[in-house]
Amino acid sequence: MKNIGKEKALQMLEQMIRVRRFEEGCLKSYQQKFITGFCHTYIGQEAVAVGAMAHLTPTDAYITSYRCHAQGLIGGLTSREVMAEMFGKITGCVRGKGGSMHVFSKKNNYLGGHGIVGGQIPIGLGAAFALKYEEKEGVALTFFGDGASMQGTFHESLNLASLWDVPVIFICENNQYGMGTANDRALANPQVSDFAAAYKMKGYEVDGMNLESSYKAFGEIIADCKKNSRPALVNVTTYRYQGHSVSDAGLYRTKDEVKCWKEKDPINSFYKSMEEQGWIDEEGYKALDKEMKAEVKDALEFAKESPWPPMDELTNHVYA
Amino acid sequence: MPITEFRQALNQALEEEMIRDEKVYIMGEEVAEYNGAYKVTKGLLDKFGEKRVRDTPITEAGFTGLGIGSAMMGLRPVVEYMSWNFSLVAIDQIISNAAKMYYMTGGQFSVPIVMRGASGAAAQVSCQHSHNLESFYAHIPGLIVMAPSTPYDAKGLLKAAIRNDNPVIFLENEMLYGDMGEVPEEEYLIEIGKGDIKREGTDVTICAHLRQVGFALEAAEILAKEGISAEVVDPRTIKPLDIDLIADSVRKTKRLVVAEEGHKFCGFGSEVSALIHEMCFDDLDHPVIRVSQGENPLPYAKNIEAASLPDVQDIVAAAKKSLYK
Ligand SMILES: Cc1ncc(C[n+]2csc(CCOP(=O)(O)OP(=O)(O)O)c2C)c(N)n1
Ligand SMILES: [Mg+2]
Numbered sequence: 001m002k003n004i005g006k007e008k009a010l011q012m013l014e015q016m017i018r019v020r021r022f023e024e025g026c027l028k029s030y031q032q033k034f035i036t037g038f039c040h041t042y043i044g045q046e047a048v049a050v051g052a053m054a055h056l057t058p059t060d061a062y063i064t065s066y067r068c069h070a071q072g073l074i075g076g077l078t079s080r081e082v083m084a085e086m087f088g089k090i091t092g093c094v095r096g097k098g099g100s101m102h103v104f105s106k107k108n109n110y111l112g113g114h115g116i117v118g119g120q121i122p123i124g125l126g127a128a129f130a131l132k133y134e135e136k137e138g139v140a141l142t143f144f145g146d147g148a149s150m151q152g153t154f155h156e157s158l159n160l161a162s163l164w165d166v167p168v169i170f171i172c173e174n175n176q177y178g179m180g181t182a183n184d185r186a187l188a189n190p191q192v193s194d195f196a197a198a199y200k201m202k203g204y205e206v207d208g209m210n211l212e213s214s215y216k217a218f219g220e221i222i223a224d225c226k227k228n229s230r231p232a233l234v235n236v237t238t239y240r241y242q243g244h245s246v247s248d249a250g251l252y253r254t255k256d257e258v259k260c261w262k263e264k265d266p267i268n269s270f271y272k273s274m275e276e277q278g279w280i281d282e283e284g285y286k287a288l289d290k291e292m293k294a295e296v297k298d299a300l301e302f303a304k305e306s307p308w309p310p311m312d313e314l315t316n317h318v319y320a
Numbered sequence: 321m322p323i324t325e326f327r328q329a330l331n332q333a334l335e336e337e338m339i340r341d342e343k344v345y346i347m348g349e350e351v352a353e354y355n356g357a358y359k360v361t362k363g364l365l366d367k368f369g370e371k372r373v374r375d376t377p378i379t380e381a382g383f384t385g386l387g388i389g390s391a392m393m394g395l396r397p398v399v400e401y402m403s404w405n406f407s408l409v410a411i412d413q414i415i416s417n418a419a420k421m422y423y424m425t426g427g428q429f430s431v432p433i434v435m436r437g438a439s440g441a442a443a444q445v446s447c448q449h450s451h452n453l454e455s456f457y458a459h460i461p462g463l464i465v466m467a468p469s470t471p472y473d474a475k476g477l478l479k480a481a482i483r484n485d486n487p488v489i490f491l492e493n494e495m496l497y498g499d500m501g502e503v504p505e506e507e508y509l510i511e512i513g514k515g516d517i518k519r520e521g522t523d524v525t526i527c528a529h530l531r532q533v534g535f536a537l538e539a540a541e542i543l544a545k546e547g548i549s550a551e552v553v554d555p556r557t558i559k560p561l562d563i564d565l566i567a568d569s570v571r572k573t574k575r576l577v578v579a580e581e582g583h584k585f586c587g588f589g590s591e592v593s594a595l596i597h598e599m600c601f602d603d604l605d606h607p608v609i610r611v612s613q614g615e616n617p618l619p620y621a622k623n624i625e626a627a628s629l630p631d632v633q634d635i636v637a638a639a640k641k642s643l644y645k
Contacts, residue, residue, distance in 0.1 A: 061393065095426030106428035111392055116416045122382050123417060126389020133345070133371070133395060140389075153413075156382025163377065317423045318461050320430035320485035 004215060006279045010288075012054055012211060013274060016046040016267045017292045019070040022079055023242075025296040026069070026086055026100070030246045034304065035086045039100040042070040044209075044241040047266035048173050049074055051214025052141055055222045059136050061109040061127040063120050064143035066101035067173075068113025071143065075108040079299035089306035096309040097317070111140075117178075118144060118151030121170070125157045128168035132229060139167045139225050147178020149192045158199040161231035169225055170233045173208065179244045180252040193235035201231045208238030209264040212273060324503040326496050329471035330360045330436075333478035334398065336507065338368055341396060344482060345372040347383055348400030348437075357402045358438060358497050384410035384435070388418050388487075391433040396482060401437035404491060405451045418487035419462035434481045436490035439467075440530060440581045443495070444625055447617035452582030454529075455591070457489040458559040464512060465558040467491045469533035471501035473556050476510030484512060491558075493531045515562035517569070521551035524575040524639045527566050527592055529555055532579040532611075532630065539635035550639055558588060566592065567599045574605040575642040579635050584612040606642040611635055 001009065023041040030039050042049070049070045053062065056075075064071050072082045077093050085092030086100050094104050104112035111127055114120035124142025131138040148154060149172050161168050172192040176183055183190045196203025202224070206217040214236065221232050239261040243250045250258075274280045280288075324332070338344045350357050352365040352375040365373040376383040380401065387397035401407045407414065418431045441450040458465045464486050468474040474492070481488040518533055519540050528536040533554045540550040553569050555562050570576045576596055578589035589610035596608050614628040 063389075093426070094424065094428065097426050098424050102424050104425040104428055106425070109393075111389065111429070112425065114417070116412055119385070119412055119416055122385020122413065123389035123392065125382075126386035126391070127393050128389075129386055130390040130393035130395045133390065134393075153381050153385060156377075156379040157385070159377060160379060160382050160386060164374075317427040319464075320422050320427075320432075 001212060001273055001277050004212070006277070008054065009274050009279055012050050012215070013267070013270055013280070014288060014292065015050045015074050016211065016270065017289055018079065018295065019046050019073055020267060021292045021296045022069060022073060022082070022299070025083065025300055027242070027246060029086065029300060035100065037099050038066065039086070039246045040067040040244065041240070041242045042067055044261065045173055045175060045238045046070065047211040047214045047270070048171070048208040048236050048238050049143070051211050052171060052218040054215055055219050056141070057138070058109070059131065059138035060140065061111055061131065061138065062141040062143070063111040063124040063127065064113060065117065065120060065145055065148065066113055066115050067145070068101065068103045072103035072105060072110060075105060075110045077103070077105050077108065079295050080302040083299035083303040084306050087303040087306070088308070089303055090309040090313065091302070091306040095313060097313070118148040118153040120144065121148065121151070121153045121157045125161050125166055125168050128166045129164070132167055137226055139169055139222055141169050141171055143171045143173055145178060146172055146174040146176070146183045146190065146192060147181070147186060150187060158195060158201070158231070158233065162199045162201045165229050166231055167225050167229045168231045169221060170231065172233070172235045173238055174235050175238050175240045177244065179248070182252070191235060193233055196233040201233060204232065204234045206234055206236045208236035209261070209266050209269070211266055211270040321502040321504050323500050324471050326471045326474055326499045326501070327358060327360045329475035329503050330478055330492070331362060331364070332503070333475045334361065334364060335367065337479055337482040338364070338372060343394060344396045344398065345374065346398045346400065347374045347376055347387060349376055349378055349402045351375060351400050356400065358494065360497070361400065380406050380410035381413055384413040385417065387433050388413060388421070388431055391431045392421065392429045396432050398434045398436065398482060401435065403449065404437050404439035404453050405449050407435065407453065408451070414457070414487070415460055419460045422486070423462060430485045431487050432485045434478070434488045434490055436478070437492060438494040439491040440493050441618055441629055444620055444622060446620040450618040452580070452613070454491065454558050454580070454582060454588050455586060458588065462487065463559065464488045465491065466556065467529040467558050468556055469496070469530055469554050471499065471503050473510060473516065475503055476508050477512070477556060480509045480512050483509070491530065495531055510556065513557050513560035513562055515553055515555040515565040517551065517565070518554045519550070519552040521549040521573065523549045523573055524577060524642050525551045525553055525566065525569040525573045526577045526579060526635060526639060527553045527555065528579040529558065530581065532581060535630070535632045536579055536635055538632045539639065542632070542636050543639055548639065548643060563595050563599070567596060570596055570600045571603045574603055576608045577611060577635060577638040577642060578608060579611040579630055581630060582613055583615055584610050585615060587612055606644070609638045609642055611638045
């Protein structure tokens with residue numbers, strides 16, 4: 001905790017709570033049919049993106065799958081911009097054209113949320129390649145799921161990254177399932193970091209339920225990647241509390257299993273550690289939580305009141 | 321004007337654009353040290369070094385995606401597929417990522433990438449190496465599809481493609497790489513979406529692209545000897561399509577033959593035919609005739625391969641049919 005410091009700790013706690021309350025807002029709005037289509041929440045996985053992205057500079061880039069709301073919020077998009085996108089409004093971060101799975105932000109170098117499992121992995125590689133080509137000191141964090149790590153694009157990207165010394169960090173958010181398939185039924189080796197050795201890069205195992213360890217690990221990994229311009233592969237152990245998407249009842253896992261993971265809740269455990277340091281007390285936590293709830297409420301109202309995309313938006317942006 | 325080989329015209333376009341813009345780089349299998357499977361990138365490694373001319377492993381999805389990601393960050397990659405047949409391994413990257421990105425991001429991220437290589441039938445390479453993918457890629461909003469038939473067009477279009485901010489599918493043909501043609505010394509670009517009349521005529525319009533243009537011109541010669549004046553229209557870009565140029569020609573000749581190397585069903589000719597029937601119904605003296613490859617995978621054996629591919633005689637016969645001859 002000492003290495004993190006009070007200010008950074010508070011900021012990261014706020015980010016985790018923001019993401020969670022935001023996702024809860026999404027779930028509620030989905031039930032109320034304000035949000036439609038697919039909707040995949042990040043609840044339970046907050047410490048992964050928060051811990052990793054805490055080390056980014058404005059030069060760095062990042063990219064992920066359809067489970068993409070958190071990275072948008074952590075990277076600097078407002079709750080209003082992301083929520084309005086969920087609602088399909090013109091005020092959304094991509095003008096209502098992407099919805100829940102396609103949060104992007106050019107100004108923050110967020111290369112977005114992608115709907116094809118594994119499809120974003122070579123793009124993240126390409127972003128890092130561009131940084132190196134232009135001699136900028138930067139990395140690209142490339143997030144994907146455990147299910148995606150069995151796609152050809154994953155292996156092709158690891159090979160290219162290592163071959164060409166590309167400063168990309170492959171982050172497998174190993175939340176134990178690809179939809180309803182437990183990863184030991186899909187991955188010959190669920191310890192995904194093992195693939196690093198095969199491609200001659202560094203591999204890491206990180207506890208993604210604990211922000212302190214995630215923050216520390218990613219600090220070292222990112223620094224090393226920048227210093228040596230070498231890729232890395234990180235397998236982060238984590239868990240999603242909700243179904244795969246809002247339409248998933250989660251019948252493939254037991255209530256006990258979910259309960260067990262929730263006991264390691266990243267927000268709660270980080271709050272406890274902060275409390276031990278005397279950086280926050282219950283009152284402070286409640287105030288912060290209230291603030292985040294109010295922010296999400298405001299975002300929901302903003303999204304509701306925002307106009308739909310005008311008809312000319314339909315044919316706008318087909319070609320640059 | 322200097323007479324230049326087709327592959328050399330492409331090479332000039334690449335070299336000129338790489339000199340003009342540091343962000344342009346080339347990537348693909350065998351493009352650097354080997355100088356390209358068809359020698360289109362010959363000498364570029366020596367001129368620009370390995371940062372900008374990169375040999376890739378055989379990993380089409382991987383390097384296409386890499387190119388797309390780098391284009392989103394502002395680079396201008398030119399990706400070579402050893403042939404377009406192998407782009408099918410990367411088609412998800414091309415369609416789900418390159419084509420959709422600008423729209424899906426509400427206009428934030430454009431993808432200025434050019435993907436190029438040999439397409440269509442070569443000489444007896446059988447069915448896995450003879451795909452005509454025009455209609456696959458032209459079907460997708462967000463992609464530009466080019467299909468030049470001459471060295472002049474190839475150079476001007478490739479330069480325009482590299483400067484364009486959209487993903488461009490640039491289709492070449494192995495049988496054309498050795499063709500010679502006039503290419504001016506001074507710089508020029510060809511406007512994307514502008515077709516070209518390759519031969520003027522009054523009795524029948526033949527619309528053709530890529531290798532079929534040469535066949536159509538030969539057919540026009542034969543037809544001329546029989547007193548039939550054929551006009552040959554080369555759209556040069558499949559998408560956006562210069563349908564107005566084709567329609568204007570049809571309004572004059574009242575007849576249209578569309579020759580393409582690919583299959584008929586849902587093919588390029590079907591699209592042109594539909595558009596011309598919509599636009600020129602009252603002008604037509606005969607329904608549009610499509611000349612195309614048979615509805616079978618392209619076989620290896622010379623005799624049945626030839627029977628499957630459209631050729632000069634097929635175009636001649638179609639043109640005469642349209643004149644009820
Ligand atoms: C190529 C492809 N195949 C299938 C799907 C349908 N699909 C969407 S998410 C998913 C599971 C992916 O699991 P994982 O990679 O572990 O990511 P997680 O959802 O757990 O974050 C599947 C099969 C898809 N979107 N793309
Ligand atoms: Mg998963």
